[in-house]
Amino acid sequence: MNTRIWFVGAAALLLAACDGMPMGSADSAAGFMTKVPERVIEIAAPNQDLTRVRIDPVDGCYVYRYVGPVETTLLPLRTREGRPICSRPAEVPAESTG
Numbered sequence: 001m002n003t004r005i006w007f008v009g010a011a012a013l014l015l016a017a018c019d020g021m022p023m024g025s026a027d028s029a030a031g032f033m034t035k036v037p038e039r040v041i042e043i044a045a046p047n048q049d050l051t052r053v054r055i056d057p058v059d060g061c062y063v064y065r066y067v068g069p070v071e072t073t074l075l076p077l078r079t080r081e082g083r084p085i086c087s088r089p090a091e092v093p094a095e096s097t098g
Contacts, residue, residue, distance in 0.1 A: 045080045053077060061086040
C-alpha cells in the first residue's frame with residue numbers, strides 16, 4: 001500500500017513538471033513572416049514549408065522551418081534549380097592585397 005502511494009505521488013510530480021515545458025508554439029517570437037512575398041512563393045521548390053519562413057539576418061537569405069523525424073531545424077529556402085532564395089545579393093569577399 002505504501003509503495004502505491006509513493007508511485008502515485010511520483011507520477012503526479014512528474015506530470016506537473018511537464019506542464020510548464022514549451023511545446024514550440026512561439027512562432028511569432030521566432031520572427032517568422034506572416035506573409036511570404038508572392039515572387040518567393042512562385043520560385044520556391046515544392047516540398048518546403050512556406051508557412052514558417054523568415055530571413056536569416058546573417059546572409060539575407062530566406063530559411064524555412066523543417067520538421068524532421070528527429071529534430072526541427074531551419075533550412076535554406078531553395079528554387080527548383082537548387083539555388084538559395086535571398087533578399088539581397090551575396091557579398092563578394094574582399095581580396096587581400098599584399
